[in-house]
Structure formats: structure tokens, C-alpha cells
Amino acid sequence: MADPRNPRGGAGAGQGRPDRTPRHSRQQGRRAAEAPCAPLARHAASQRAQAPDRAAPPRRVASGATTRRVSERTQAQTRSRGAVRHPGSGGPAAPSRLPLVVAAVAAVAAVVVACLVVSRCAASPSDAPSQEPASGEVEIQVAEGAGTDAIAQSLVDAGLVKDSATFTKAVMAQGAGQSLKPGTYRFAAGIPVTQIVEQLVEGPNTTSNRVTVPEGLTVAKTAAYVQDALGIPADDFVAQAKASNYSSDYPFLSEAADDSLEGFLWASTYDFSGKEVSADAVIRAMLDRYVTATASLDWQSGEAALKGAYGVDFDDYDVLILASVIEREAVTEQDRPLVSSVFYNRMRDGMPLQSDATMGYVTGGEVTADDLKKESPYNTYLNKGLPPTPICTPSIECVQAALNPQSTDYLYFLIIENGTYSNHTFSRTYDEHMAAIEQARQDQAP
Incomplete structure (x- = not known):
């Protein structure tokens, strides 16, 4: 419209307002919903396979060598003393039973030690020592498609939970198995596991690998936001943002004039944690969001x-x-x-x-x-x-x-x-x- 401090001749319909706060x-609180993470296979089998590394000392401590040494010594003593007679016995001396007793004792000891070894090998993975507790703040990445067990292992590795079972039980208690979202998270050391689950359901709580694009931007200004947030050069983004690069996958772009994507790079918050980050990936995410946002509009009735x-x-x-x-x-x-x-x-x-x-x-x-x-x-x-x-x-x-x-x-x-x-x-x-x-x-x- 005409500037009220310097009115121009003619009918002014409107004065383009200056850029305002997005x-x-x-x-x-505006968030983009993310698809739930698909569960992955559990890690218990691999943990059990590693358990023998924590086994007791070698079983040679309870081996037959001890029995053989005792038997030979006993036999030598028997040969030097002659046959052993039982008191009151008038017949030939009976062979000594000492070697058999010693052998039986050694065999029992071997069985006991073996049981101890097997017991340690069969111990639950959750009984194993956990990682050192985290200190300060810890950042973790939850990849697209990561399931409860994969996330649990990441948290264990980061020292945020003592074992996988602790996290898995908390997820089950909250019924959150299909609601854990991918992305980059930052957690304070010592945070209760229930709060970790709640945050994973809510979504990423950092700005790493995230870009928020407000309404009212041109392609060039969108490129500047993407460069600042994701490090993709603005010139590369603008060069890629051509309708002809995407019209085969997005047929509505066939209407676009001047090979321009103006109007289609939808304003929203995008999280690319655990994903490929490129100009092409960002543009496709924005076009997908445009499709989703406008899907409910009745274009035909409105135009009529x-x-x-x-x-x-x-x-x-x-x-x-x-x-x-x-x-x-x-x-x-x-x-x-x-x-x-x-x-x-x-x-x-x-x-x-x-x-x-x-x-x-x-x-x-x-x-x-x-x-x-x-x-x-x-x-x-x-x-x-x-x-x-x-x-x-x-x-x-x-x-x-x-x-x-x-x-x-x-x-x-x-x-x-x-x-x-x-x-x-x-x-x-x-x-x-x-x-x-x-x-x-x-x-x-x-």
C-alpha cells in the first residue's frame, strides 16, 4: 500500500511488510511427527556369547594330574611297606583303598569347579558390570528405524543407564515401544530412566542436525537457513532447487513457472539426525511436507x-x-x-x-x-x-x-x-x- 508518510499517487492495494519475526x-511447540521406530532383534544372544570371557581360572586346577600324582605316591608307599593287613585278620592282606578315595575326592572337586565355571558363564547379561556412569551432559544419536534394544545399548554405552533391561522395562511400563523417535538427544547424567523414555517419545531435544524454516521465505532465504543449521552451502542448495529435478516424483511441480520451487519448500522443523544430509535430501523432505500439509485442501471446490x-x-x-x-x-x-x-x-x-x-x-x-x-x-x-x-x-x-x-x-x-x-x-x-x-x-x- 502507499506509505502513510510518503503517499504515492494512484490506488495502492498494499505495502509489502518488512520481514518480521518468523x-x-x-x-x-510446533513439531513435526516422526514415524515410530521399528523394533530390532535383541542383543542378549551376543551378550551371552561374550560371557565366557569372564569365566573362572582354567580348569587344569581340578584336572586328573593331581589324582595321578597322589596315586603314584600312595603306590610307592605301598610297595615299600608291603601289604596292609587289617587287625585281627589272619588272611592275606587286602589291597589299599586310599588311591580310590583320593581319586573320588579329586573327581568331586573337579565337578564343583566345573559347575562354578558354568554358573558364571550362564549368568544373565544384566549381571555384568555396566559402563561407568556418565557425568555432565551426554549426547546420543538415535538412528532412523532403531528399536528399543538398539537404543538401550546406546544408553548403556553412554553410561546413562546401568543395563539394557532397566531401559527396556521402563519402555514397556510406559507402553512406548512404538513411539521412540529418531534424532539427536542430550541428557544430563543421572537423569531417571523414566524421563529418558519420556523425552524419546516427545522427540529430539537439541538443535543438532535440525533446521527450522519459517513461513514467508524465498528459496534463497531458505538456503541461508539450511546453510546455518546443516552446513550445506547456500549456493549448492539454490542450484539444486529446480522444479525439473523433482517433477517426475512430484507431478504438481509440472505447473511451476521458471523451473522454480518458490512456494513449495514448506515451512516446518526438520530433523536429519541419523540420516543423509544433502541439498537433495532437504528439498525432498520439504516437498514431502508440502504434500502432507496441503493434502486435506479441497482445491477443486475452492477454485470453482x-x-x-x-x-x-x-x-x-x-x-x-x-x-x-x-x-x-x-x-x-x-x-x-x-x-x-x-x-x-x-x-x-x-x-x-x-x-x-x-x-x-x-x-x-x-x-x-x-x-x-x-x-x-x-x-x-x-x-x-x-x-x-x-x-x-x-x-x-x-x-x-x-x-x-x-x-x-x-x-x-x-x-x-x-x-x-x-x-x-x-x-x-x-x-x-x-x-x-x-x-x-x-x-x-x-
């Missing part, structure tokens, strides 16, 4: 209603373009359907949109009066209809507003957010609009 920062009410023949891509302009012009939830109605009313009446925001896409920032005189397909002061592509990625609320505008007879709007001063005025005539601008100037005068 909606994500004002709407805390728009044609009947305003005489516009819009397809899905046209709706997305207008939604992106609404995203850059509207500020509040109440603004969106009203701003949408202004644009549809102007198109119905053969008027240009006159949105500064569309030229802001070209300048990359503020728009001056001179900018609005420059020829560009994005100059909606000089050209009627929509710009050729979306000018940012809109929120789902703006797409809904573009599909279902409020029914009004407004042709102008003035939206100002300047510190503590707020003005959201919608007008039916140019004179009303200019009066609103003048009033805003007076209200902000020193």
Missing part, C-alpha cells in the same frame, strides 16, 4: 467457487501464488481473508493488485517509489493479474485464505505495525484509503 518464534464469485479461472498454482502475496502482506489471522478479498475484488474489477510485496521479491528488501516505475513481471502496479511465480512459501492459513476469501467490497487496505503503533484499516474507496493514510500520519506524528 511465525515459528511466536508459535512455540472463486470462478463463480470473481470470474477468475485459477488452478492450484495460481492459488499458491496469491497465497504467497497474502503471506507477505497480512500480519494477523484476521487480516488474511480480508487481504485476500481485496485482491480478488480488484481482479474482478479489472484493477491491478498494486502490491509492494511483489516488487520486494525483486529488490530483496524495501521498495521505493522509483522501484514501482520499473518494468518487471513482478511489478503488480504496472501489470494486471498475478506475478509469474510465488514470491515466498506461504503458510497453510494463507493458502486457505486464498481458496476462501471473506466476502467484502474492500478495494484497499492499510496495515502498519510500527513499534507500539498498530493500524489495520480496510477501505472501499480511494478517498477512504487516503483518509486512512492521513490519519495514520497524524497518529504517528511526534
